[in-house]
Amino acid sequence: MTHNRPKPDDRSDNVEKLQDMVQNTIENIEAAEETMAFSSEEERQNIQAKNQRREESIEALRSEIRDEAQARENGYRE
Template sequence: MSKPDNRADNAAHLQEHIENTESNLQETEAYLDEHASELGASEQQNLQAKNERRRQSLAGFEEELEDES
C-alpha cells in the first residue's frame, strides 16, 4: 500500500531547500574569495560551475514555492 500524497508542508520544505542552497552558494563564494590563489584553475572552475547549478536550482525552487503559495 502506498503512502498518501501529503503536500501540506511542501512550502516549508521548499523554503528550507532555498535557505540551504543559498547558504552553500554563499559559503562557496566566500571560500573562493579567500582561497582563490591557492586553488588550481580546474578546481576554481568546478566550484564556479557548482554555484551556477545552485543558482539554477534556486530559480526552480522559487518557482515551485510560488506555485505552492
C-alpha cells in the same frame, strides 16, 4: 497477506520544505564563494560552475514554491 498501500499525498508542508531547500542552497553558495579565496584557478572555475547550477536550482525551487503556494490556496484541487 498484507498489501502495502502508499501513504496519502501530504503536501501541507511542501512550501516550507522548499523554502528550507532554497536557504540551504544559498548557504552552500556563500560557503563555496568563501573557499574560492584559497582555491586554485581550476577549483575556482569548478566552484563557479557549481554555483551557477545552484542558482538555476534556486530559480526552479522558487517556481515550485509559487506553484505549491497556489495549490495550497486552492485547497490542492486538481
